Amino acid sequence: xxxxxxxxxxxxxxxxxxxxxxxxxxxxxxxxxxxxxxxxxxxxxxxxxxxxxxxxxxxxxxxxxxxxxxxxxxxxxxxxxxxxxxxxxxxxxxxxxxxxxxxxxxxxxxxxxxxxxxxxxxxxxxxxxxxxxxxxxxxxxxxxxxxxxxxxxxxxxxxxxxxxxxxxxxxxxxxxxxxxxxxxxxxxxxxxxxxxxxxxxxxxxxxxxxxxxxxxxxxxxxxxxxx
Amino acid sequence: xxxxxxxxxxxxxxxxxxxxxxxxxxxxxxxxxxxxxxxxxxxxxxxxxxxxxxxxxxxxxxxxxxxxxxxxxxxxxxxxxxxxxxxxxxxxxxxxxxxxxxxxxxxxxxxxxxxxxxxxxxxxxxxxxxxxxxxxxxxxxxxxxxxxxxxxxxxxxxxxxxxxxxxxxxxxxxxxxxxxxxxxxxxxxxxxxxxxxxxxxxxxxxxxxxxxxxxxxxxxxxxxxxxxxxxxxxxxxxxxxxxxxxxxxxxxxxxxxxxxxxxxxxxxxxxxxxxxx
Numbered sequence: 001x002x003x004x005x006x007x008x009x010x011x012x013x014x015x016x017x018x019x020x021x022x023x024x025x026x027x028x029x030x031x032x033x034x035x036x037x038x039x040x041x042x043x044x045x046x047x048x049x050x051x052x053x054x055x056x057x058x059x060x061x062x063x064x065x066x067x068x069x070x071x072x073x074x075x076x077x078x079x080x081x082x083x084x085x086x087x088x089x090x091x092x093x094x095x096x097x098x099x100x101x102x103x104x105x106x107x108x109x110x111x112x113x114x115x116x117x118x119x120x121x122x123x124x125x126x127x128x129x130x131x132x133x134x135x136x137x138x139x140x141x142x143x144x145x146x147x148x149x150x151x152x153x154x155x156x157x158x159x160x161x162x163x164x165x166x167x168x169x170x171x172x173x174x175x176x177x178x179x180x181x182x183x184x185x186x187x188x189x190x191x192x193x194x195x196x197x198x199x200x201x202x203x204x205x206x207x208x209x210x211x212x213x214x215x216x217x218x219x220x221x222x223x224x225x226x227x
Numbered sequence: 228x229x230x231x232x233x234x235x236x237x238x239x240x241x242x243x244x245x246x247x248x249x250x251x252x253x254x255x256x257x258x259x260x261x262x263x264x265x266x267x268x269x270x271x272x273x274x275x276x277x278x279x280x281x282x283x284x285x286x287x288x289x290x291x292x293x294x295x296x297x298x299x300x301x302x303x304x305x306x307x308x309x310x311x312x313x314x315x316x317x318x319x320x321x322x323x324x325x326x327x328x329x330x331x332x333x334x335x336x337x338x339x340x341x342x343x344x345x346x347x348x349x350x351x352x353x354x355x356x357x358x359x360x361x362x363x364x365x366x367x368x369x370x371x372x373x374x375x376x377x378x379x380x381x382x383x384x385x386x387x388x389x390x391x392x393x394x395x396x397x398x399x400x401x402x403x404x405x406x407x408x409x410x411x412x413x414x415x416x417x418x419x420x421x422x423x424x425x426x427x428x429x430x431x432x433x434x435x436x437x438x439x440x441x442x443x444x445x446x447x448x449x450x451x452x453x454x455x456x457x458x459x460x461x462x463x464x465x466x467x468x469x470x471x472x473x474x475x476x477x478x479x480x481x482x483x484x485x486x487x488x489x490x491x492x493x494x495x496x497x498x499x500x501x502x503x504x
Contacts, residue, residue, distance in 0.1 A: 033462045034462045037444045037470055037481075040444075040479060040481065167316075167333075169352070170333060170334060173351065173370045174351075174369075177369050177387045177388050180388050180406055181387060184427040184428070187486075188448075191448045198468070199468075200448075200468055204446075204483060207425070211406060215387060218351070218369070222333065
């Protein structure tokens with residue numbers, strides 16, 4: 001599926017290509033549906049990442065979260081993230097890293113869940129499903145996988161700590177839907193293992209994992225609302 | 228327990244919006260031509276309804292003497308008024324809205340007719356149905372179906388464990404995604420538009436009218452692809468991934484189902500009629 005331009009798409013998206021190559025790639029895109037499709041998928045990931053950007057964790061939580069995701073922690077006295085106008089995130093991906101990049105960026109955003117229960121004690125959460133994925137093995141970015149797992153753990157702790165605030169039927173529905181997503185994640189992971197270069201499978205896995213974070217975040221927000 | 232009924236009408240001016248919150252029960256909003264909001268309620272003697280107005284908002288709140296009480300609210304408002312409705316164990320319906328609509332509930336169904344501008348409907352455990360809305364449309368459920376009938380605009384439809392049906396909708400762009408359910412889009416595919424339908428476990432059905440111009444990308448892992456009309460594959464990639472062009476190809480269509488069947492059908496197809504919910 002790749003040609004000489006496939007690995008240049010990220011640079012193209014970031015506006016980093018020299019003018020001549022930029023023009024040549026645009027001409028190529030008009031004729032190559034594969035590259036056009038890959039470019040669309042890259043745009044989708046970048047779009048999601050940018051859409052998630054404004055959710056910043058509260059100041060005092062940021063250093064710990066930043067350490068997890070490998071970002072620079074704000075120093076005391078530095079302007080809080082939430083109040084600062086930041087430039088748009090620039091993202092560069094090699095194709096095998098696509099899923100990991102999406103997950104990492106989602107994980108950064110999910111840290112906002114910490115805002116809901118900053119003094120939350122660490123408590124065990126019951127596994128919502130026997131099919132719950134035990135390890136994330138997508139892409140080639142262990143930091144992203146770790147960030148994702150940590151973000152899921154954080155949100156599950158919020159949910160576990162606050163499940164008493166929710167109606168039992170609501171808790172049951174959330175857990176059933178988390179189980180549906182977990183099963184999909186496991187299936188997608190197996191598919192990626194069988195065909196790791198498949199862009200669709202990587203993208204689908206990243207998207208399904210994002211859905212889990214989104215549902216957990218929604219559940220955590222419900223807990224907050226009910227408290 | 229005695230049932231208490233109230234009936235309050237307040238005058239409103241353009242620019243004011245309606246904000247209603249009811250923890251448990253039902254919210255029904257209808258519209259009329261008068262510049263006034265009428266709030267009719269029925270609740271037990273433990274419940275209370277408060278209508279508070281300011282320069283920008285008419286706020287209707289419900290509360291119980293000892294925690295939330297179940298309340299039925301019927302509200303009549305000008306069609307131009309933006310409405311913002313929320314509840315927890317609350318069914319919410321709106322008819323005839325001519326402005327932005329925002330609805331959020333946890334255990335309840337959402338049924339909205341109308342809406343212009345930003346129309347955002349969310350339920351966790353209930354179904355979400357939207358008819359004839361125009362603008363930026365966001366329809367989300369978690370455990371039930373999402374249905375958009377008529378209207379159009381930029382549409383984002385999402386659920387986890389349910390089907391997504393868009394019927395007679397003129398979407399200029401569309402993102403419809405579910406994990407465990409089917410996705411159907413029956414409406415025009417506009418030149419330059421972007422349409423993305425995806426599911427993990429379900430089938431996708433896209434109605435393609437003659438004369439459509441679209442570049443179509445199809446991806447599946449364990450599913451199938453079928454089309455009621457011939458397509459010429461331009462690019463086939465490893466796995467079940469391929470793309471093709473219909474007409475001039477100006478719209479971008481992405482169809483992805485991990486293990487469902489992806490179908491292209493013509494308007495009025497017998498298959499669509501048989502599959503109708």
